[in-house]
Amino acid sequence: MNLLTVEKLSKSFRGLKAVSNASFTIPEGSINALIGPNGAGKTTIFNMVAGVFPPDSGSIVYQGKPIHGLRPDQVCAAGIGRTFQIVKPFAGLSVLDNVVVGALLRSKDVSAAKSYAAEIMERLGLGAKRDMPASSLTLPDRKRLEVARALATRPQLLLLDEMMAGLRPTECDQMVEVFRGLNRSDGLTILLIEHVMRAVMALAQHIGVLHHGEVIARGTPAEIVRDPAVLECYLGEETEV
Amino acid sequence: MRAHAALAVLAVVLLALPWFAGSYALSVATLILYFAYTGQAWNVMMGFAGQLSLGHAVYVGVGGYAAGALFFHYGVGPWAGLWLAILLCVALGLVIGFLAFRFGISGVYFALLTIAFAEFTRIGFDHLDWLGGPGGMFLKVAQRDSIDLLNFRGPPAMYYYAILALTAGAFALCFLLLKSRAGYYWQAIRENEEAAQALGINTFRWKMLAVAISSAMTAVSGVFFAFYYNNLFPEQIFHISRSIEIILGPIIGGVGTLFGPILGAVVLTVLSDGITEGLAALGWEIPGIKQVFYGIVLLAVIMFLPNGIWPALARRLGLHK
Secondary structure (H helix, E strand, C coil): EEEEEEEEEEEEECCEEEEEEEEEECCCCCCEEECCCCCCCCCHHHHHHCCCCCCCCEEEEECEEEEECHHHHHHHHHHHHEECCCCCCCCCCEHHHHHHHHHHHCCHHHHHHHHHHHHHHHHHCCCCCCCCEHHHHHHHHHHHHHHHHHHHHHCCEEECCCCCCCHHHHHHHHHHHHHHHHHHHHHEEEEEEEECCHHHHCCCCEEEEEECEEEEECHHHHHHHCCCHHHHHHHHHCCCC | CHHHHHHHHHHHHHHHHCCCCCCCCHHHHHHHHHHHHHHHHHHHHHHHHHCCCCCCCHHHHHHHHHHHHCCCCCCCCCCHHHHHHHHHHHHHHHHHHHHHHCCCCCCHHHHHHHHHHHHHHHHHHHHHHHHHHHEECCCCCCCCCCCEECCCECHHHHHHHHHHHHHHHHHHHHHHHHHHHHHHHHHHHHHHHHHHHHCCCCHHHHHHHHHHHHHHHHHHHHHHHHHHHECHHHHHHHHHHCCCCCHHHHHHHHHCEEEEEEEHHHHHHHHHHHHHHHHHHHHCCCCCCHHHHHHHHHHHHHHHCCHHHHHHHHHHHHCCC
């Protein structure tokens, strides 16, 4: 069954077509990646799914209900969590309190939210840093915090925006393990937008390739790396990394 | 444990103050508590939810005039007037909040909007003859030795206890708010609104709640002001300097902290009165010199303790904020 169905999505900014007629589906329980060169429209699609702005045309259907045009908080309440490419921790709060804010969406009781938040932090390896101010975390930990906060809202679908950017290869591999674990043990569906091919190839079961706002290829990693159109526009030079 | 003991001693001293303090000390204490309470109210909006209001005098003024006018014209005491004051101020706050939050006005532009509302309310009240216009409204001062709780008339000690109770109540309320879901959500909005929204927080609704609570609390300080000072002038009560006066305490004490507004009020009021007394004792009568000293001290605090006095003090005492 498809958890998310994106159909004929288009968006222009002052005449510039950022996304045109993009369609793809995300099966429940799968890990999916959207890749493409800079300016291909990845982040625009991401933002439309997350409710940051509405599409000009087309539809986004989540669990059978249209969600295009909903606000970000409504999208989150519907069950879609997201992280930010440029991490946005609540710098003045402790690491635990950052996650508690997310947990309060489903458990209105603060102490219940706290214990759920602590549980998630343990899973992401942030347990020892719970009382530190979020502003004191290193970049990999801040990225983890983004994930922990989003997971605390108990999403069925997690959107990851350039999660691996700025991470060293070993840190990137650790992150990959975290997402694999979440997908395997919790059945979490994941959509990642990513530049780092190492992570995409290791994680994704389905890949969509965007170029100039259009989906030019869809398939498994093995199919994508052999697709001539993809090789031409993008992958050829990137896979050597 | 030591903190609890210190708080208990403080409570006893505050409760017993009217018995040993002279009338001047009592009026200074009342003023301190008035600023502590009002600063706490402002802190809900700015300190907790991150919405900078530079026009909080508007709630003091509207609240004061609402209860004052009911008493002046109809002899209705402040216990009823209080509700009218709260109702009007919350309505006004929600109008300002709606305009700002619905149309994406934030940061300094939000602050400008709050100034604008305070200013044109001031000008409006100047033209309301029913409320005395620019000549002001004067509440009847009954004899001050008997206590008339119903009309909130009585000796200075009565006002002192009233504002002491309000300050303690506001502290308790803010303590609970900060530990509640609302407190977490407000702080999330303050730290990063976009991230807060992505975590399912309806930021519009929670910001409106902060405005409603803050304006309701400030309305009460307006009612207190009206019945304590017994005179209301639009030029004074709505003036931007009043708004600034309200926010200086929490800023000096520590924005977003529970003790900040109280500590700031103590420091600023004692400083202001201390400078006046000190200069008088020295026999210096240079116009404006008080403001110069006051400004220097403010500057020093902001330079050396940019987060306010309380966070630094709490660290030294080994307490959390």
